[in-house]
Amino acid sequence: MRRLYHFPLQPQSRKVRLLLKEKQLEYEAIAERPWDRRDEFLALNPAGETPVLVEPGGSIICGDYAITEYLEEIQPGGTLLGALPVERAETRRLVQWFDSKFQRDVTQNLLHEKLIKRICGQGGPDSGAIRAGRANIRIHLDYISWLIDRRNWLAGDSFTLADLTAAAHLSCIDYLGDVNWDEFLGAKEWYARIKSRPSFRPLLGDHLPGTQPPAYYADLDF
Amino acid sequence: MRRLYHFPLQPQSRKVRLLLKEKQLEYEAIAERPWDRRDEFLALNPAGETPVLVEPGGSIICGDYAITEYLEEIQPGGTLLGALPVERAETRRLVQWFDSKFQRDVTQNLLHEKLIKRICGQGGPDSGAIRAGRANIRIHLDYISWLIDRRNWLAGDSFTLADLTAAAHLSCIDYLGDVNWDEFLGAKEWYARIKSRPSFRPLLGDHLPGTQPPAYYADLDF
Structure with a gap:
């Protein structure tokens, strides 16, 4: 297997x-x-x-x-990148956006500081980094809302790896309780759609020993 | 165009x-x-x-x-990723190795500290970061030598995007004079082969105002 x-x-x-x-x-x-x-x-x-x-x-x-x-x-039968090369390029642009820019702006500042450092015994979180991460995430939630105002999914009409990548990052930050969904309704509506997919269920069940996600973390209606 | x-x-x-x-x-x-x-x-x-x-x-x-x-x-006719999915996966593993691990271990510590910060007016270099970058690069040159001992090119028999990615990073560090090629003969022989390709020539002619690469930087026999 x-x-x-x-x-x-x-x-x-x-x-x-x-x-x-x-x-x-x-x-x-x-x-x-x-x-x-x-x-x-x-x-x-x-x-x-x-x-x-x-x-x-x-x-x-x-x-x-x-x-x-x-x-x-x-598995070329069911693509999650897109059909045409330019559509696939748009998906990959957004994958890199989240894995590089969001990672640097938000994930590194919040997930690493608040959780990974503790697990690895690298000392306490840097409060400046946490402040920066919380300020930066607003730009990304605004961008997601802006895209969802114009498109069905992040990269266009179809659900793609861009949506999975963005949701993977946001789900980790949401585990920390650092996403103010109610201020970004476009992003919230998009995330609710992804959260209800069967593929997402196993992630919402993960619990790391010694940590506790907020009560709404696994709720489909949050 | x-x-x-x-x-x-x-x-x-x-x-x-x-x-x-x-x-x-x-x-x-x-x-x-x-x-x-x-x-x-x-x-x-x-x-x-x-x-x-x-x-x-x-x-x-x-x-x-x-x-x-x-x-x-x-341009699917002439692939620089490899023919089979597992070969392409090996190329992409090494592309990510250099764009992520080498970037974090070396490029960020040397190129950013010594050059980009000065160009952007972000202040002087952090000497601790430079020491770390110079120590870290040895691990990567060792790994390249180890691969080249076993393979014709980094990802296997064929020249691929893995070679281009690694050489792109190393050429920037070489511009700073921070690669001790003579201590890593396998890596040096591999880099000499890439440096002599026509595609590499334009890069070796780049000069950033106010900076000066070492004398051997553009030499094919270095």
């Missing part, structure tokens, strides 16, 4: 879990703490990073970029 | 310039300082980041991820 090594609150791992479910590909999920640097895990991925996918035949696919494009290639 | 907005010493811009030349696609290069946040540039890419490709028909392709995959899709 296909195996996925992932960290439950890493957006890039969540993106791949969502994609596997959307493509109806069965897999066994193995939770990995990449900072433990387990020898068996480093043998799979010398970069020491999740996600890593091990195919039934033994092929090892490392990193969210390689995995998402690989899954598109082996 | 195709137009590319790029910053001459940004690895992700260099990767796309190399790819365009390798694919023998003509283009006009427009040097952009993304931190100036020019209105005309922000209208092309709201993320405000280079590279951005504008196609002859007017399509705007933003970001190195979208551009490299788009160029593969519109």
Whole structure:
């Protein structure tokens, strides 16, 4: 069986879990703490990073970029990138927006400071970083609302990997209680649509020991 | 004509310039300082980041991820990713290795601290970051040498986007004089092969005002 090594609150791992479910590909999920640097895990991925996918035949696919494009290639029937090259370029622009810009502006400042540092024993959170993350997220929620005002889904008419990527990041920040949904109704309506997809259900059930998401975190009506 | 907005010493811009030349696609290069946040540039890419490709028909392709995959899709005849899905996954694993891990370990610590901060007027370099960048680069040059001991090119038998990405990053660090090639002979031999490709020539001619690369920077015999 296909195996996925992932960290439950890493957006890039969540993106791949969502994609596997959307493509109806069965897999066994193995939770990995990449900072433990387990020898068996480093043998799979010398970069020491999740996600890593091990195919039934033994092929090892490392990193969210390689995995998402690989899954598109082996299952070309149902694309989650888009049909035409320019549509696919728009999806990938937004994937990079969230995995690079949102990651730097928000995920690094909130998820890393408030949760990962504690789990890894790297000391307390930097309050300046947290303030910056909370200010920055507003720009991204505004941008999502702006796009959803003009399009059905983030990249256009169809549901794509851009929606999965954005929702993967936001779901991690939402776990921390740092998304003021009611101020961004366009983004909220879009997130509610994604949250109700069957692929999203397993993510909403994740609980990291010693942490507690807000009460509305797993609610479809939030 | 195709137009590319790029910053001459940004690895992700260099990767796309190399790819365009390798694919023998003509283009006009427009040097952009993304931190100036020019209105005309922000209208092309709201993320405000280079590279951005504008196609002859007017399509705007933003970001190195979208551009490299788009160029593969519109020119499928000559792939620089690899033939089989697992080979392409290995290329993409290494692209992400350099654009994410090398970027964080080395490029951010050396290029950003020594050059970009000065150009943007963000103050002097952090000496701790520079020390970290110089220590970290050794791990990456070791890894390149290890791969080249076992393979013809980084991802396998064929020259791929992994080689272009790694060389794009290293060429920026080499411009700063921070690569001790003679300690890493496998990596040096591999870089010499890439440096001698016609696609690499234009990069070696770039000079940023107020900066001076080391004398050997553009030499094919270094």
